[in-house]
Amino acid sequence: MSDKKTLRSQPYWIWILSLVGLNVLLLLGIGGLLFSYLGLAEENEQYARLLGLNQKEESVIEQKLGQSRQFVTGERVTVKTIETDENQEMWDDATGSAVVVELLVENSHGNTFRVNPYSYELFDEEGEPLLLDSVTFDQEALESSLEPGDQGSYRLVFDGEMGEGPYYLVHYDTEWKSN
Numbered sequence: 001m002s003d004k005k006t007l008r009s010q011p012y013w014i015w016i017l018s019l020v021g022l023n024v025l026l027l028l029g030i031g032g033l034l035f036s037y038l039g040l041a042e043e044n045e046q047y048a049r050l051l052g053l054n055q056k057e058e059s060v061i062e063q064k065l066g067q068s069r070q071f072v073t074g075e076r077v078t079v080k081t082i083e084t085d086e087n088q089e090m091w092d093d094a095t096g097s098a099v100v101v102e103l104l105v106e107n108s109h110g111n112t113f114r115v116n117p118y119s120y121e122l123f124d125e126e127g128e129p130l131l132l133d134s135v136t137f138d139q140e141a142l143e144s145s146l147e148p149g150d151q152g153s154y155r156l157v158f159d160g161e162m163g164e165g166p167y168y169l170v171h172y173d174t175e176w177k178s179n
Contacts, residue, residue, distance in 0.1 A: 061174045069174045074109020082122075082167050082178035084160055091134040096161040099130060101169055103154050107146035114145045115154060122158045123168045130158040130167070 063069055068078040080102040088098035099122060107113040117137070122130045136142070136157045146152055160167075167178040 059173070060170075063174055063176050065176055065179065067176075068106075069171075070108065071172055071174075073172075074107060074111065074113055075115075076106040076108050077171055077174075078104040078106075079169055079176040080104060082169055082176065084165065088157060089135065090157060090159065091138075094133060094159045096159055098133065099158045099160040099165075099167055101156040101158070103156070104151060105146065105154060106151040107148055110148050112145045112147055115142060115152065117142065117154075117156055119171060120156055121170045122156075123170065124161070125164065125166055128161075130160060133157045133159050 061069065063079070065079055065081060068076050070076045082099065082101050085098045085100045088100055090098050101120065101122065103120075105115050117132055124130060136155070139155065141152045141154060144152075165178050169176045169178075
């Protein structure tokens with residue numbers, strides 16, 4: 001007979017250490033890839049903000065109403081007006097008057113683009129966020145996509161609660177202030 005042991009007769013600790021070593025190598029590899037991905041994302045402030053990685057004091061770019069801002073996501077946004085509209089009917093259980101934001105979105109990217117109303121946040125004079133009213137989603141324009149080079153006008157309707165303004169519309173790292 002030969003001195004070779006069969007697989008079943010070898011010590012279990014060899015197999016356990018082999019499996020543990022393989023798992024450690026896999027975890028280190030995945031950790032390295034994740035670390036490099038997060039490092040690349042932090043270099044671009046807008047992507048870092050989208051991923052929630054920007055924990056330092058964020059610099060906000062202030063725009064005036066009527067001014068455009070180009071974003072790395074491929075859209076050029078112009079906020080035309082931010083106004084309270086007493087005549088605007090709202091669908092949800094609104095507790096105040098409607099604050100209507102009129103904007104123009106242009107697709108300057110090479111891909112089809114759909115406007116996401118939830119990427120726009122409106123805050124009152126105390127910094128409290130206002131909720132989008134469902135009437136916002138009743139626009140046919142929101143249901144269609146913008147082809148490269150196309151533009152669309154949108155009305156975002158927020159529940160103004162009891163605030164009186166000024167209101168601040170925030171989109172990524174840019175802020176527009178109502179008059």
